[in-house]
Amino acid sequence: MISVMAERSPVLSKFLNAHLNAAKALPDSSVRIFFEKCHQALKKNIGKPHNHNTKELPPVCKHLPDALHLASQASASMKNLGEAFGEVSEKLHWKPRLDYKEQGDDFYNGHANAVIIGDGGLENHSAVRVGASLIAPNIEYPNHRHPPEEGYLVLSEGEWRQEANPWLARKSGETIHNPPNIWHAMRAGGKPLLAIWMLWMETSN
Numbered sequence: 001m002i003s004v005m006a007e008r009s010p011v012l013s014k015f016l017n018a019h020l021n022a023a024k025a026l027p028d029s030s031v032r033i034f035f036e037k038c039h040q041a042l043k044k045n046i047g048k049p050h051n052h053n054t055k056e057l058p059p060v061c062k063h064l065p066d067a068l069h070l071a072s073q074a075s076a077s078m079k080n081l082g083e084a085f086g087e088v089s090e091k092l093h094w095k096p097r098l099d100y101k102e103q104g105d106d107f108y109n110g111h112a113n114a115v116i117i118g119d120g121g122l123e124n125h126s127a128v129r130v131g132a133s134l135i136a137p138n139i140e141y142p143n144h145r146h147p148p149e150e151g152y153l154v155l156s157e158g159e160w161r162q163e164a165n166p167w168l169a170r171k172s173g174e175t176i177h178n179p180p181n182i183w184h185a186m187r188a189g190g191k192p193l194l195a196i197w198m199l200w201m202e203t204s205n
Helices: 010-024 030-044 059-072 076-089 105-109
Strands: 111-117 128-135 140-144 149-156 158-162 168-170 175-178 184-187 193-200
Touching: 010 030, 010 076, 010 111, 010 149, 030 128, 030 149, 030 175, 030 193, 059 076, 059 111, 059 128, 059 149, 059 193, 076 149, 105 140, 128 140, 128 184, 149 158, 158 175, 168 175, 175 184, 184 193
Parallel strands: none
Antiparallel strands: 111 128, 128 193, 140 184, 149 175, 149 193, 158 168, 158 184
């Protein structure tokens, strides 16, 4: 019996290639090395495609066109990434977190996450999880932490904080690198925050 290697969808391939090109344009840094490691794993192993019905969009998604417009005004690589993400975003299941109910309705209606690759995404993968976070203007995503190492590539501007350190402003094309289990938060100012994140899910590395 001949085994058939899984093929990545054209839309997803276009998005990953655009992200890789944007990552290659970054200055030498720990987050660039992290992104390269993630892309090597994604190239080495193509996960099984996962199709699911897209559900009703949460309220915050009304800000997605504005966030993508901001990305289109940045560098050529970020413009390409924004366009590629705009295509793949139509296939994603956007949902707010349900474990921060104490934050109130403003937070619940003012944020959403979507998995692109990994559990709940368009393709399963054991080593890397890729997704996006969208935050409405003037909404803060509270402190949280997780074991996987994480890198953000910003599409539309916002601020990030690690531990009790000062807030750091990040614009389109800039990054945040979160080591494992570090407390971190993010918030949008007067414009929506949109960022692509990657998580390294293999505990052995």
